[in-house]
Amino acid sequence: MGIDGKMSLRLLIGGMRGSQPAIGSGFDEFGGDTTSLLLVGSRGERLVLDAGTGLRIVAGQLALMEPGEVTVVFSHYHLDHMAGLTMNPLFHQSDWSFKFVGPTFADSTAQEAITRLLAQPYWPISWKQMTAKLEFAKLPMGGIEVGGLRVRECPVPHPGGAFAYRIDDSGCDTSMVFATDIEWKQRTPANEAAFLTLCREPSPADLLVIDAHFGDVDQKAFAGWGHSSREDCLAIASATGIEKVLLGHHAPEADDEKLRAAERQVKQLSPGAALARAGQWLTIGG
Ligand SMILES: [Zn+2]
Ligand SMILES: [Zn+2]
Numbered sequence: 001m002g003i004d005g006k007m008s009l010r011l012l013i014g015g016m017r018g019s020q021p022a023i024g025s026g027f028d029e030f031g032g033d034t035t036s037l038l039l040v041g042s043r044g045e046r047l048v049l050d051a052g053t054g055l056r057i058v059a060g061q062l063a064l065m066e067p068g069e070v071t072v073v074f075s076h077y078h079l080d081h082m083a084g085l086t087m088n089p090l091f092h093q094s095d096w097s098f099k100f101v102g103p104t105f106a107d108s109t110a111q112e113a114i115t116r117l118l119a120q121p122y123w124p125i126s127w128k129q130m131t132a133k134l135e136f137a138k139l140p141m142g143g144i145e146v147g148g149l150r151v152r153e154c155p156v157p158h159p160g161g162a163f164a165y166r167i168d169d170s171g172c173d174t175s176m177v178f179a180t181d182i183e184w185k186q187r188t189p190a191n192e193a194a195f196l197t198l199c200r201e202p203s204p205a206d207l208l209v210i211d212a213h214f215g216d217v218d219q220k221a222f223a224g225w226g227h228s229s230r231e232d233c234l235a236i237a238s239a240t241g242i243e244k245v246l247l248g249h250h251a252p253e254a255d256d257e258k259l260r261a262a263e264r265q266v267k268q269l270s271p272g273a274a275l276a277r278a279g280q281w282l283t284i285g286g
Pocket of ligand 1: 018019078080081181249
């Protein structure tokens with residue numbers, strides 16, 4: 001429920017730092033935790049997107065809600081999207097249940113990737129010792145449904161592979177695309193067609209949250225590293241008719257001052273775009 005009493009889809013940015021956490025006084029505004037987002041659907045559905053160290057912030061907000069089911073969907077299993085799994089206090093509470101869903105990459109399912117990380121020698125507490133109910137599922141082709149949230153997937157260019165997702169909330173006719181770890185300049189015609197369709201259909205998404213790790217100049221120097229430039233992201237939004245864009249996967253060395261400067265440039269090109277700030281709650285659409 002939104003503040004005006006209308007049903008709404010709400011998004012919490014737990015963290016949107018890319019590659020590694022960034023710590024220090026220069027990282028207060030945009031945050032230093034890596035990617036983890038929480039979507040709360042109009043019927044109260046809870047969907048977590050990726051489990052980077054921002055999962056700590058997400059778990060803190062979940063802890064304020066009624067205990068119950070949470071679905072966690074993974075874009076891929078690079079560590080910056082997984083590191084928050086080690087320290088989630090809700091995994092040690094029996095009234096919570098987490099369903100982890102993800103694609104298979106490098107012959108590893110979500111279950112294999114997660115249970116390998118939550119075990120020695122990487123972590124002292126095994127997932128088997130966690131008292132919350134933990135379930136694992138392979139992402140089926142065509143995506144999944146979480147209550148009234150329809151989650152559709154699309155493979156995107158990234159070393160080792162990654163998936164973007166579109167979430168449509170039928171309860172409030174609102175949608176969001178989440179595309180972290182995508183290198184737009186490495187796309188094939190098939191990638192391009194599939195991703196633009198995801199953004200556009202059945203109607204342009206109300207919000208695009210996307211990997212804008214680089215400025216255009218740096219992106220050229222790091223071709224093949226798996227990330228897009230802010231300029232690429234704005235071009236995608238403009239090509240698909242998406243008006244609101246939240247740029248993320250901020251480079252670990254980009255401090256608040258650099259990101260504020262980048263945001264000023266971005267807003268000149270596209271007034272509906274902004275850089276993601278950790279801790280921010282947004283109401284999508286409406
Ligand atoms: Zn990443
Ligand atoms: Zn990655």
